[in-house]
Amino acid sequence: NAGVTQTPKFRIxxxxxxxxxxxxxxxxxNYMYWYRQDPGMGLKLIYYSxxxxxxxxxxxxxxxxxxxxxxxxxxxxxELAAPSQTSVYFCAGQSLNTEAFFGQGTRLTVV
Amino acid sequence: KQEVTQIPAALSVPxxxxxxxxxxxxxxxxxxxxxFRQDPGKGLTSLxxxxxxxxxxxxxxxNASLDKSSGRSTLYIAASQPGDSATYLCAVEKYGGxxxxxxxxxxxxLAVQP
Numbered sequence: 001n002a003g004v005t006q007t008p009k010f011r012i013x014x015x016x017x018x019x020x021x022x023x024x025x026x027x028x029x030n031y032m033y034w035y036r037q038d039p040g041m042g043l044k045l046i047y048y049s050x051x052x053x054x055x056x057x058x059x060x061x062x063x064x065x066x067x068x069x070x071x072x073x074x075x076x077x078x079e080l081a082a083p084s085q086t087s088v089y090f091c092a093g094q095s096l097n098t099e100a101f102f103g104q105g106t107r108l109t110v111v
Numbered sequence: 112k113q114e115v116t117q118i119p120a121a122l123s124v125p126x127x128x129x130x131x132x133x134x135x136x137x138x139x140x141x142x143x144x145x146x147f148r149q150d151p152g153k154g155l156t157s158l159x160x161x162x163x164x165x166x167x168x169x170x171x172x173x174n175a176s177l178d179k180s181s182g183r184s185t186l187y188i189a190a191s192q193p194g195d196s197a198t199y200l201c202a203v204e205k206y207g208g209x210x211x212x213x214x215x216x217x218x219x220x221l222a223v224q225p
Contacts (some may be wrong), residue, residue: 033213042217043155044198048126058212090154092213099145099157100202100213 002026004093013081013110021076021106023091023098029101031094032059032074034066034068036087036107043090081110113138117216124191124225129154132186132219134201139179143204146175146186148197149218156199159186191223 007022010048025032030051035043035058043079046060063085074093078085088107094100124130125136134144143162149154159168159175161184167176174187178215202219 009202035215040217043202043215048212058188063152094213097143098160099160100155101157102147102154104154105152 004091004101004103006044006089006091006106008106009104011065011109013078013108015081015083015110017081018053018077018079019076019081021089021091022102023076023102024072025074025093027095027101028071028092029069029093029094029095031100032068033092033094033100034064034074034076035090036060036085037090037094038087046076078108080093083110086110096111113141113203113205113212113214115201115214116215117199117201119218119219120217121146121220121222123222123224125187126193128191129224130188130191130221132188132199132217132221134181134184134186136184136203136214138203138205138212139182141179141203141205145186145202145204145213146173146174147202148186150197151205156201180225188221191221193225196221196223 004025033048034046044060049055049064091103092100116135118133146158161177172189173197175183198218202213202215
């Protein structure tokens, strides 16, 4: 039981490049979330999903896309990387009325 | 729009002291409230979850209370230790069937001095 796993841990992208941040969970969580964390700013919700096939925008969705084809996987896609997307990204999973479990994060730098 | 605020932003205390961290939220129609701990360069670890029908939860030296009507929660840490040094975040959960969201505060950075 690995919990919530994110890959990669670190990545440097050039402006305009694209990439997918992977998130997978083996705890059968219905709810999954993507957050970004900037220094002193707390965690901002990018996208979330309440189940396979269902996704919705959070507070800061611009520049990102997600999909939820299976319960286990919730990848986050950056199509045209911009310096403003330099951040630490966290994926989390949660079941109804239980605590949320977080991955270890992906540190992304866009140069 | 739900806004979550944590005060103080940073706190330094000597070892052994009892302390209180505060969390306030603007929309009292919440489902749950959670307290998390984050160590530098790491992910978040859940400490306590308080359901909307509960007033408090306890785990070891930690006690979290919830007052929905006033939009406040507190995390009480008894007999603090240097190992408690970390950032503590609260998050409120608003459940709406298809719109379950977990909204975070900005956190309190705690340093416990040996």
